[in-house]
Amino acid sequence: MAEFRMPSLGADMEHGKVVEWLVKPGDYIHKGDLVAAVDTDKTVMDIESFQEGVLAEFLVDIGDTVDVGTPIARITATPAEVPPPSKAPPPEPPPAPHPRAAGGLPEPGAKVPPPVRHLAHTLGVDVGRISGSGPGGEVTRADVERAAAPSVTGAPPRKEEEQPEARPTPAETRRVRSSPLARRLAAELGVDLQGIAGTGPGGAVTEDDVLSAVPPRGQPAAPVSAEKPAEAPPSEAAEPSEPAAPEHVEPQEAPRRGRREAGSKAESLRQAIGALMSRSKKDIPHYYLSTTLDLAAAMAWMQAANQQRPVSARLVPSALLLKATALAAKEVPDMNGFFAKGAFQPSSAVHLGVAVALRHGGLVAPALHDADTLTLDELMDQLRDLVARARAGRLQRAEMADPTITVTNLGDLGVESVYGVIYPPQVAMVGFGKVLEQPWAHNGMLGIRQAAIATLSADHRVSDGLRGGRFLGRIDELLQAPDRL
Secondary structure, three states: OEEEEOOOOOOOOOEEEEEEEOOOOOOEEOOOOEEEEEEOOOOEEEEEOOOOEEEEEEOOOOOOEEEOOOEEEEEEOOHHHOOOOOOOOOOOOOOOOOOOOOOOOOOOOOOOOHHHHHHHHHHOOOHHHOOOOOHHHOOOHHHHHHHHHHHHHHOOOOOOOOOOOOOOOHHHHHOOOEOHHHHHHHHHHOOOHHHOOOOOHHHOEOHHHHHHOOOOOOOOOOOOOOOOOOOOOHHHHOOOOOOOOOOOOOOOHHHHHHHHHHHHHHHHHHHHHHHHHHHHHHHOOEEEEEEEEEOHHHHHHHHHHHOOOOHHHOOOHHHHHHHHHHHHHHHOHHHOEEEEOOEEEEOOOOOEEEOEEOOOOOEEOOEEOOHHHOOHHHHHHHHHHHHHHHHHOOEEHHHHHOOOEEEEEOHHHOOOOOOOOOOOOEOEEEEEOOOEEEEEEEOOEEEEEEEEEEEEEEEOOOOOHHHHHHHHHHHHHHHOOHHHO
């Protein structure tokens, strides 16, 4: 029997709170399957399993905060080893040991990436009945969304005897695409996610959508059935219809309370960032370099390429800057890796961390994995998805724990240059400013060119100005041949 422990979701993480279990006792779990949503001081992330087997029992309850490394669940090798659950069982009877064996797994040879499997779990789709359209029969997000569309749009209403209460069950709530924070907030406020039109990525319900759905004073927070059980005593009929909210909280107070919680989360995030940056400046001997990138060739190529593309597939300057940075990090390995246990450990892969500003304040820097191997179109698609999920609180553990070098770009805010603080245990951070038209002298001629300032913050224990200058120079060289990126 293996123990599933609270993983580390970042260099500065000391503890995490389980806000949702994405599986239940008796489920068969594969390596990479998403198991739980965990709230750190920074954001809510989905964590995956490193073992394969049957989930035997939970060791912590939803809402429990535990230290990194604490066992939170047990996974057995075979169904026969599953002991009786030590905690109160869920309302529904436990499923068969292998609930997916009768059709829950894809056909032999088909691949289902963990994010796609999680999406299918969220939408209530059986991936075993989907014909994958990806390479080698791989099941893609589009396949899952197409399979979910009929059930979402054409599902008949549930009968009253199947749904005696106005509040949805946890299983029904999971069928609505939503962030863990939105689900938790909806449960606390007694809001039915089924009736909310999501404004997040792919129609996902966000915490703001939940707060907007809270009715004004004097109206119930969820629809109440017109028919009451005959045996219900009068006192039950007079009770409010939002059992999850504390009795002293009036309906009009719910949005304010939700925003206070969001503000508290933002404050906690800022404190965590501040503590980590203080440690970084104290322990890491930073040095700083900057250069002005000539973007004339890159911008001209991008504008010509975008004329041949639909609006939804057009490139932005950030894609070219990120790809050039990833390729340069591959060629100058002193900028790509970790300083741990008193020594530098270069990384063979370039997992490019991208700083993302969150809706309620603060920022996170999840990774674009193997960014140097992505085409510009793939990088753009993954960047959009990563930013959307970061702001919806749907990041995964590897995306927060794996970055080998981080990029921050404040050009959209009009900032001309930014000098970042290294995110330990990384050894470098790159900053990009706004793309501006500037006077430019070339071959004795003065003209106007588009340019941007690139900065480097690097660890003097690992590299020096010579290596750092070579790294920035290589970024500039790569941008002169944008068709090769």
